[in-house]
Amino acid sequence: MQDPQQSAMDETLSKREFNVLVGQYSERVYNHAYRMLGNREDAEEATMDVFLKIHKGLSDFRGDAKLSTWIWRITVNVCLSRRSKRKAETVLTDSENPEETIVDPSMNPEEHLLKEESREQLARLIAELPEQEASAIALFYLEGMNYGEITAILSIPAGTVATALHRGREKLRRKLCVERTKT
């Protein structure tokens, strides 16, 4: 039979470990969820879901993958699951305005994108990208991960990660160019 004192110590240790993870990952998980889902309410709920799953699975974590990879897998899966449930995503398709549409060469695109409203627009557009592209963009740019790390989290080949990144970025570029020409 387990010593109650030992059990209490284990519990405290586990609680402490979990709180360390909350400190290390809550902001990052929340940001990822916010970029993937596009609003704060969903991001909060997704973050809660992620940490419930971490809490539930921490004692069973076998170390087959790195702890960070495991946490990001949970995060990505929770966000994707919420997105598919919501069914409100407006997917940018390749057929949308395939032509180059920058019509105002006097305006620097970078200056335009540095505006607060444009950055918000960009963030909103990430949430509208197809799942794999949005995940790859969020992990690459927000978390600064390389292809290898994204490959491990999304369980897809490096070539697919590259394609998802390129397609996602290209859709954002085209969409932003269209938005710019409208304004």
Added chain:
Amino acid sequence: MKCEEFRSRVQDELDRIGDEILPAEFREHADTCAQCGPFFESLIAVHRALRHLPRVSPPAELITALSKLDKPVYVPMKLSWSPDIRLAAAMVAPALLPYIAQALSFTLLQQILEMSILSLGMALFGIAALKPSFLGGPEYRVAPEKT
């Protein structure tokens, strides 16, 4: 550098080494090509904007709620029968087993088969009737405030 090569390589290079140290040949082509120039400028602009997307802070209440997630609480399954009926069923069923087997048996092989099936059935019945505690599951809750 040709336009085709430029377009097929520029995104890979951007991912691999970033825009600051992109080989000069890309810039040179972009500067001299009417089609690739605007494409390159807007691509770099999106790349930089994505890299500098502002981070958002999670609400303090969320962090507080996360840090209060308690240890899993054991929640036993709900029992469908009253304890008396479950106890009676668990005691009577094995006692009846030999009589049921004898009534059904004609050959030794049949008897062995029937005994095996009945034993398995009774074991499942016993588990279903008693619903031992290990069939329960963990549940998570937010820890109450300490006063």
